[in-house]
Amino acid sequence: MSLPERASFAHATRRIIIERSHAAHVGHIGSALSIADLVAAVVDGALQGEGPDRDRLVLSKGHAALALYAALHLTGRLDAEQLASYCADGTRLGVHPEPGLDGVDFGTGSLGQGLSIGAGAALAAKRQGSGRRVFVIMSDAELNEGSVWEAAMFAAHHRLDNLVLLVDLNGQQAMNYTPEVIDLGDVAEKFSVFGWDAQTTPGHDHAALDAAIAHAAGATGRPSVIVASTTFGYGVSFMESVIDWHYLPLTDEQLATALADLDRLAVSA
Numbered sequence: 183m184s185l186p187e188r189a190s191f192a193h194a195t196r197r198i199i200i201e202r203s204h205a206a207h208v209g210h211i212g213s214a215l216s217i218a219d220l221v222a223a224v225v226d227g228a229l230q231g232e233g234p235d236r237d238r239l240v241l242s243k244g245h246a247a248l249a250l251y252a253a254l255h256l257t258g259r260l261d262a263e264q265l266a267s268y269c270a271d272g273t274r275l276g277v278h279p280e281p282g283l284d285g286v287d288f289g290t291g292s293l294g295q296g297l298s299i300g301a302g303a304a305l306a307a308k309r310q311g312s313g314r315r316v317f318v319i320m321s322d323a324e325l326n327e328g329s330v331w332e333a334a335m336f337a338a339h340h341r342l343d344n345l346v347l348l349v350d351l352n353g354q355q356a357m358n359y360t361p362e363v364i365d366l367g368d369v370a371e372k373f374s375v376f377g378w379d380a381q382t383t384p385g386h387d388h389a390a391l392d393a394a395i396a397h398a399a400g401a402t403g404r405p406s407v408i409v410a411s412t413t414f415g416y417g418v419s420f421m422e423s424v425i426d427w428h429y430l431p432l433t434d435e436q437l438a439t440a441l442a443d444l445d446r447l448a449v450s451a
């Protein structure tokens with residue numbers, strides 16, 4: 183897919199996030215917008231293969247599942263009726279992703295666990311002689327969890343070069359900005375010291391994201407991390423970098439403003 187087509191895909195993802203979260207009166211909108219481009223780069227770009235040997239995606243920050251559902255819809259794996267059921271009674275599309283949906287292999291949302299899941303899946307692929315790769319998308323605040331660094335050591339020890347971690351470095355979390363909670367310092371340097379191939383990249387630039395993912399594919403003998411600088415609530419004027427939008431749902435008036443903001447962003451991009 184060309185870069186303009188990828189940008190259109192990401193724009194459509196953002197519109198779906200806004201429309202479905204408003205319809206369901208559910209929050210986590212800023213977190214989903216933060217990773218819309220990362221999800222587009224993986225789901226629409228990086229993931230390859232079919233059947234048991236297909237690449238896997240672990241959405242460690244499961245509360246941003248709406249970004250994943252949108253991308254699965256745009257790639258034809260969720261129909262419009264399923265998408266419209268987001269957070270309705272009896273739906274398969276909850277606030278956090280659950281296995282059973284096409285494109286969702288792992289239930290996630292228990293924060294700090296996704297890298298351990300991904301490392302295990304990557305080790306399994308190695309032991310099965312499969313060429314499949316495993317991508318993990320994780321929030322920056324999840325790096326506060328010790329389990330992440332256990333998984334980082336495990337992945338380097340087992341030389342899991344089929345594992346790619348994308349960190350959504352938006353600088354904030356549910357209740358505060360990350361430097362006020364636990365200052366993460368130089369995230370790429372930390373992973374590098376743990377034996378990983380580490381890159382930093384702008385997180386809303388598709389050419390840069392594709393280049394980083396391509397570089398990661400060439401890293402041999404060690405896992406890869408792509409530390410992507412993102413903006414929480416990206417594309418919506420009143421939401422960008424505002425803590426309250428971790429949880430708030432949209433009013434009708436805010437819905438119209440948000441969609442207009444996104445359309446302006448798409449035109450200017």
Ligand SMILES: [Mg+2]
Pocket residue numbers: 321322323350351352353354355
């Ligand atoms: Mg964050």
